[in-house]
Amino acid sequence: MMRKISFRTFGSRIFIIFLFSFIGISIILSFIYYQVTSKQLEDTISDAAMKNVKQASEHIDLLLQGYESLSKSIITNTDIQNLVGKHSNNSAVKAINDRTITNAIGAIYYAWEDVISIHVLSNDGAAYSYGALTQVVNPNYMTLDWYKQLQHSEGETVWFGMETDSLIDTSRKGEVFAFGRKLYNLTRTESVGVVIIEMRTNILQNILQNANITEYTETYLVEQGIIKGGRNSQLFQQVAVGLESATSVGKMKRVDDHFIVRYPQNINDWELVSLTESSIIKIEIVQFRQYFMIITLSLVILSMIFAILISVHVTSPFKKLRIYMRKVTLGNFEEIPIMNSYVELESLTGAYNQMVRKLDELFVQMREMTESERIAQIHALQSQINPHFLYNTLDMIYWTLDEGENEKLGEIVLALSSMFRYSSNWENHADVTLREELEQIKAYALITQMRFGEKLVFDWKIDPDVLDVCIPKMSLQPIVENAVIHGVGEGGGEIKIAAYLLDSVVHISITDHGKGMDQATLERLNALFTQAEVKIDSSENSLKVGIGLVNVHKRIVYRYGMKYGLSITSSGLNSGSIVIFTLPYQSTQHTMMRLE
Structure with missing residues (x-):
């Protein structure tokens, strides 16, 4: 069954971001490349067109210069100048003159391979022609526009350009390039013909x-919008509308669907005009577009592959991190090996490992604290059913009965009952108020005072502001009991119990004026407390140090931190001891809310 793709995953989003980024960059670069290529192609066509047109213009100038030399050779021929327009009444002389003119024209005709015909027309209507054998001169040539143009000229060459048929020979069909000049008789300095x-x-x-x-x-010779050379005049007429204003001479410009180049001829007022269909660029662009599509498709595929590789590479360390995090939910507090990938991920891995270590420590502390609570309960019960304690209490009850002190007997029974009830009730929480704990201590003090009599004195100095402070249950009795048994002992003495607030820390001190202890014993006990902040061997017999002082210290440290707990001071043997119990100042309501 195919796995459903989620676009909410980190890897999917990286893949999408990289994919669209690559595609976007490819499209932008392709668009820029398309524009640049189109401009370069247009510039290439423009340069090629300008180069070709310039070369063609130079060749046409050379050709027309040759044609102008041809016309000059005719009008400067002495025989033609002197005999054309010369009248003679003698028919023989006239025939000789005509033959002389014709021979002169023929000599020039045969000197040029591309000449079709040469016609010398006198002002009196005489026509001298050389060319095709069957020439039919139009008898009405004097009425035609080209003749009138020649008559109005000042002797310069008049260029008529390419014509579909001969201008004067009605029998000549086909394209010709025509030009002419006015003929002068230099002796008489007058025009004699054309x-x-x-x-x-x-x-x-x-x-x-x-x-x-x-x-x-298509390339044309043009004079003021009229074609003088070239074919496909219909195409030119479609494009030539507004030619003068649309383009500049010597430059290429796009007009409608054509690129136009205009270049002037030096020999006359003509221009060489080149028209190139813009479809040539479209054809090139279509070919480029096909090539571009292949490149773009290849880039998209490469982008997808690259995006997948990046996504896998980036998300792989995070997947490993997720696997280890899932192990934590199953109770496996295994640290992640430091992965040398990204600084941020290394920092995250370090923080995660620190959290795992802390959780592991907390779980160990919770197990040890639970064990401590259980030990405290057992010790509490043991302290109440201790045979020696019960024997002394029952013995005291016997002597009280013997002396008839029934009122004191009732107090002892009520105190003993209160102690059993208090120490056996662990249902709600292992936390009580200092007030409740002191009531238990006072019940214990009452029983011990009945036993020792006036030899044992309890001094109470309790700040009322700390009575509602929450403390671990059965945490004071082991200390007080240790002070009674190992402190003052059978000889009796004074035990001072004080509770006060100092810098938001509750201090409870139990002071005895008994045996005290030497420096070695004091250091051993305090060392046990220091070790308890890390780990305490549960096999340690806590009865040897006063019914679980170390266990009390552990309970305080686990609940409130290493800043708090027990400490013992003594000035030496027979100087008494002071056990100081510290915990944070917290009201009962605040503590219960924290526990819940």
């Missing part, structure tokens, strides 16, 4: 074709 020359267009077409940078490019 010269019209028609050339083949293959050379010019080749130049224009070579200017095309792609199959989607």
Whole structure:
């Protein structure tokens, strides 16, 4: 069964963050690369177009300079200058003059391979032509626009450009490149006619074709928006609208769906215009887009793999930490080995190990405290059913009966009953108020005083402010009993019990003026207390040190901390002893709330 994917896990979120980050970066970089590539492609086309157009323009200038030289060779020919427009009534002379003009034109014609025809037209209507064998000169040529342009010129070359058919020869069908000049008689300094020359267009077409940078490019010779050279004039007319204002000469600019380059011709007022369809960039971009999609898809796959690896690498230490944490819930307080991965995780692992150690210590302390409570109960019961204690108490009751002191007997029985009832009731908590504990001590003191009589004296100095302080049950009686038995002994003496508050710490002191103890014994007892803060051997016979003083100390330390507990002082043998019991100042209500 497939495991359900949770997007709330740390690993899933890292994976998603890295994945979307990588994809976002890839998209942004791809978009930037797309824009840069498009601009570079456009710049490349612009540079190529400008270079080709400039070279084509230079070649056309050279070609037109040659054509201009051709026209000059005609208008400067002496025979043509002198004989055209010269009238003679002698038919023979006239025939010789015509033949001379025709021969002069023929000589020039054969000197140029790409000349289709040369026509010299006099102002009086005479026409001298050389070219195809079947030429039919349009009789109405004087009414045509090209003729009028030549007549209005000042002797410079007039360029008509590429025409679909001959301007003057009605029998000539096909493209021609036409130009002409006005013819002068330099002797008479007057115009005698015009010269019209028609050339083949293959050379010019080749130049224009070579200017095309792609199959989607068309190049034209243009004069004021009118095509003078080039094909597909319909395309040019679609794009040429607003050509003058849309582009600058010598620069490429995009107009509608075409890139346009304009370059001026030096020999005349024409311009070389190159039109490149913008689809060429689209084609390149489509090819690039396919390549880009493959790269992007590869980057996405690599991003996913990389995100998975990062997610696994980052979350692996946390998974180990989670495994150890689950062990804690099962009671296995095993520390995590320090993982050399991340500073934060090492800090977290250290804190976790510290917590585990603390929990382990607390559990040990709880077990020991529970054991201490059990020992305290046993000792409390033992102290009440101790044969010696019972024998002395019963013996005292016997002598009291013998003396007829029934009132004192009742007090002894009530005190003994109170002690048994107090020491056997452990149902609610092991904590009582100091007031309740002192009532138990006073019952014990009453019984012991009845036994020892005036030899044993108890002195009570209790601050009323500390009577409601909560203390461990049966914690004072072992100390007082130890003072009676091992302190004053059978010889009797004074026992002072004081309770007071000092710096928010409750001090309870039990002082006896009995045997005291030497320095070695004092150090041994205090050493046992110090060891009890860490660990105490449960096999230690606490009766030897006064019915469980060490156990009392352990109970205080476990409940309130190492700042509190028991301490013993003595000035030496026969100087008495002082046992000081310290615990924090807490009211009964506050303590009970803490226990609950």
